[in-house]
Amino acid sequence: MNILAETDRLILREILSSDTSSMYEMYTDPLVLQYLGEKPFVHVQQAEEVIEFIRAQYIANGTGRLAVIKKDTNEFIGWAGLKYVTGSYNDHTNYYEVGYRFIQKYWGKGYATEAARASIDYGFSELMPDKIYAMADSGNKASRVVLEKVGMRYLEKFDLGGIDHDWFEISRTEWDQRRSEQHQ
Ligand SMILES: CC(C)(COP(=O)(O)OP(=O)(O)OC[C@H]1O[C@@H](n2cnc3c(N)ncnc32)[C@H](O)[C@@H]1OP(=O)(O)O)[C@@H](O)C(=O)NCCC(=O)NCCS
Numbered sequence: 230m231n232i233l234a235e236t237d238r239l240i241l242r243e244i245l246s247s248d249t250s251s252m253y254e255m256y257t258d259p260l261v262l263q264y265l266g267e268k269p270f271v272h273v274q275q276a277e278e279v280i281e282f283i284r285a286q287y288i289a290n291g292t293g294r295l296a297v298i299k300k301d302t303n304e305f306i307g308w309a310g311l312k313y314v315t316g317s318y319n320d321h322t323n324y325y326e327v328g329y330r331f332i333q334k335y336w337g338k339g340y341a342t343e344a345a346r347a348s349i350d351y352g353f354s355e356l357m358p359d360k361i362y363a364m365a366d367s368g369n370k371a372s373r374v375v376l377e378k379v380g381m382r383y384l385e386k387f388d389l390g391g392i393d394h395d396w397f398e399i400s401r402t403e404w405d406q407r408r409s410e411q412h413q
Contacts, residue, residue, distance in 0.1 A: 233295055233310075234347040239340065241295040241310060241347055244283050248296050251305035252276040255332045264366035265330075266390065286312065292356060294328065297344050299335075307331030309344035311352045311361065318364060319387040319396045325358045329375070341375045349379060350408075353401050360400050367393040380407045 234241040244252075253276035255261055257269050270276060286293035290313035297307050309329035315322065327348050329341045352361050363381050365372040373395060377383070381397035388394070 234351045235300075236343045236347045238300055239306075239343055239347070240298040240300055241344060241351070242298060243287060244280050244294065244296045244308060246277065246280055248305050249273060249276045249280060251332065252280060252308075255307060255330065258333055260333055261330060264369040264372070266392070283308075292325070292352075294330075295348070297329075297331070297340065299340075305332075306335040306340060307344075309341065310348045311356065314362075318389065319385075319394075321362060325352055325356060325361050327352070327361055327363045327376075327381070329372075336371070341371075342378050345375055345379045349399065349404060353404050358401070360398050361404075363397040364389070364394050365397075367395050380404065 231243045232240055233243070250273070253270060253273050256267075256276055256279070257271075259269050262269060283293045292311050292313060294308040294312060295310035296305055297309050298304065299306050307330050309327075311325045311327055314324055314326050327345055329344055329348075331340060349361055352358060363376050365376065367386060373383075376397050380403070381399050382403070384396045384398055386393050387396055
């Protein structure tokens with residue numbers, strides 16, 4: 230098992246084909262997909278395809294979304310991590326984006342915040358970008374709270390397919406400073 234990051238309660242490891250049923254559970258829930266413009270899955274095969282897609286990104290880009298595992302129970306609770314975005318969003322292309330998605334029963338316990346923080350740490354220490362970015366539907370209040378709690382800086386709104394989205398970023402310098410303040 231390839232563990233990329235670890236927090237007090239969570240392990241972030243590569244997504245595996247053995248995660249298919251948990252991924253399917255997550256992607257069949259309309260509330261999980263509410264702000265993502267995606268339709269709920271109706272076939273397990275769709276979850277298999279997403280896993281293959283993510284695993285191909287590990288090879289092509291050296292990173293991708295990671296399975297988030299609860300240490301005490303060994304359960305798959307969702308995914309989090311950095312995606313290398315090659316499309317164009319808010320006039321940015323070829324950048325690292327932090328993201329997360331959890332099975333609904335695990336919401337509201339601080340897991341997204343913990344996993345996002347670990348993902349950004351991993352990104353700045355292993356992938357060496359100058360900045361890490363994030364975006365969220367402006368109506369997705371929980372996601373905005375998570376991004377602000379981990380220190381991402383809100384920059385502006387932009388239009389994505391007719392829907393207002395919020396754009397966030399953090400530089401390596403800002404992240405290092407934040408970490409050193411937390412350790413003082
Ligand atoms: C967004 C998501 C990842 C958050 O996960 P989570 O583990 O519940 O997040 P956390 O518990 O770390 O933090 C959520 C914060 O948002 C707050 N929050 C939740 N719903 C909120 C709302 N409607 N309005 C304001 N704040 C809200 C919570 O109170 C919490 O803040 P707190 O710790 O200060 O109390 C989860 O809801 C999810 O998987 N949603 C579906 C996928 C998705 O939208 N992903 C993000 C795409 S940009």
